[in-house]
Amino acid sequence: MRCPDKMQALNLLFVWKPGFKSPRKAHATREDTMDTSSDLRDAVEKYLHVRPQEVKIHEKPDDFFSINRGDIVFVDGLRYVISGTARERSLGLDDEPKYWVKYAYEVETGNRKIIKLIFHEQFSVKYGDYVIKCFRSPAKEGRALECVKGHPHFMQGHTAVAKGNQAIRVINHISGGTLLSRIENYAGTHETYFHEFLPSLLGLFLPCVQSLDVLHRSGIRHGDVRSDHLLLDKETGKLRWIDFDYDFVFSEAPFALDLLGIGNILSELVGKGERTIHNLRSNRRLTERLGSLTPEDFSVVEASRLMNWKKLYPYVPDSLNRVLMHFAAGAELHYESVSEIAEDLAYAAAIV
Template sequence: MGTHAYDIISHYMPNFPRRRAGRIVTDTTEFMSIDYGDVIQIGGKHYLVTKNLSERRFGLEDPKYWVKRCKELETGKHQIIKLEFYENFDITIGNIRSSCHRSPRKESRILDLIHGDMRFMQGRTVLDEKENHVRILDIIYGTELDIALDHIQGSHEEYFHTLFPDYFAKYIGAVKAIEYLHRNHEQHGDIRRDHLLIESGTENWRWIDFDYAFGLRSNPYALDLFGLGSILLLLVGQREITQQQFAEQKNAESITPDDMALAMPFRLANIQKRYPYIPDSLNNICMHFSAQNTVFYSSVREFVSALLTCFNELPVFTSARGRYPEV
């Protein structure tokens, strides 16, 4: 096998066009320069870069040039490779202010911690020749939670009484997964609707992307809690419910700033005002994430306890309880 990228690629992919072959990369520091046709040589394997990945932000595609989709040439397996990238920013939720930063080493620790736990993405970390932490991740084939919810047909009332009980049980399982991280003194760091995937075939709910960390001394897990709360509001409402959506409703004037979510003031937390059949106990949990609330859950463990109590006491969840005895 030769030392040029094409020589390596053609050994495994004889029909790959020579003009598209790039270079062999052993130092991934300059990730912006690594592109289609390059071969990342690391950990005794060769990974052909096929594209840069992106994620959705406010309806737009946001390129992530440090995240590459690759094909492991030795096996033909498609994988995701995350290269070292650092950024810092500040975040404010209500009166909570925190600095946040991206930490590849933190994600590497979590990948070791959750190895074999299919509630999370799976992967391993390999160091390149400059000791950059390169994370090699298995691809999860599935659908982001908000997209799955958006594809559900029918009224919200139909959704709430048929599909929601199963979704709520799966959500509790996902929250327990975050509790596991916290018990091991790790934050997820970037809990969002598009970081919780419903895997095709298994229907498992799986968390991805663990490289953000934030520095809150009083409660280092508070932002994870607010992220879980935002997903709960989405799940109960089936989609994001905004104050603007009430403009044509008769009870629009009854919506106040206190009914909105603390983390996202444009999103309704008092979902019972839109859908009166939402049980009080479930709506009360949602209201813990509203601007009105002054007493927040102190931990994910406390949040899980409230969710379990609601799930086990409400008649709407009767059928789901038989399918999810662990809940």
């Protein structure tokens, strides 16, 4: 995708980004009841190891603020014991509650689940002269779950109907940390990381890049491609994409934000988890190299995110740096598809 003149100096501006403020409490029609029957109290005690005097039941879970640990949610004929509320993992929002996402146990089987309740929000991204509308779409996530059913590199789940015809997503729990945490937890030097640890990470990441083509061929975007949306499944040893409920409208390049997300993750992989050069300024050995950086070395959409890591670390191979530079402000050509990125990355990863 050749950059037209009006897109030479792109800047990413979040007019509003979800997560910075908690969503306002909905004024829902409540259909919650309290139950003292032994079987539900037994279920809560079995999974949470505390026996309540009574259990709050949600048959129409439209007010997610009212659903708390120890409550029971009925979805599509099945009962779930709520064990907690999910929290944001990254973007400076660590521990920010995601009240519409609940951890749960399926009462009949004991399987751990994630219950994603209905929550709509939207924000805009300024992309040069364009403004891209981004929004949360539960229906789109449901379509994505159907599209990737059985695929080892995506979370698994289904859309279930609760009372009131609410399309709630029930997701299988994945045990494992994020790709971002795996990068950041490496304690050695960058050079040691690059030569001894990065090759295995690229081997894990490449199939995930290729797997996004499954969605794109069906006209579906992931919508929020980030390194904290890749979990390393302890059972399979594979990275798996999670959280498909964001979507965006950009007719000029329908999958652009997904592709840019891949570039951002690759930059974090090569940079050993660094998103900006701020933390590197204290490294005296890099002072001269940092001074050589220009705006063209940074992301085409985020002026603080470095893409030209070879200027700081000369041992980065040209083939790998070329992939990164497709996402830089100084690039004349940008990727148009996942398959293009995957082909170049496969070649680069083979010689790291």
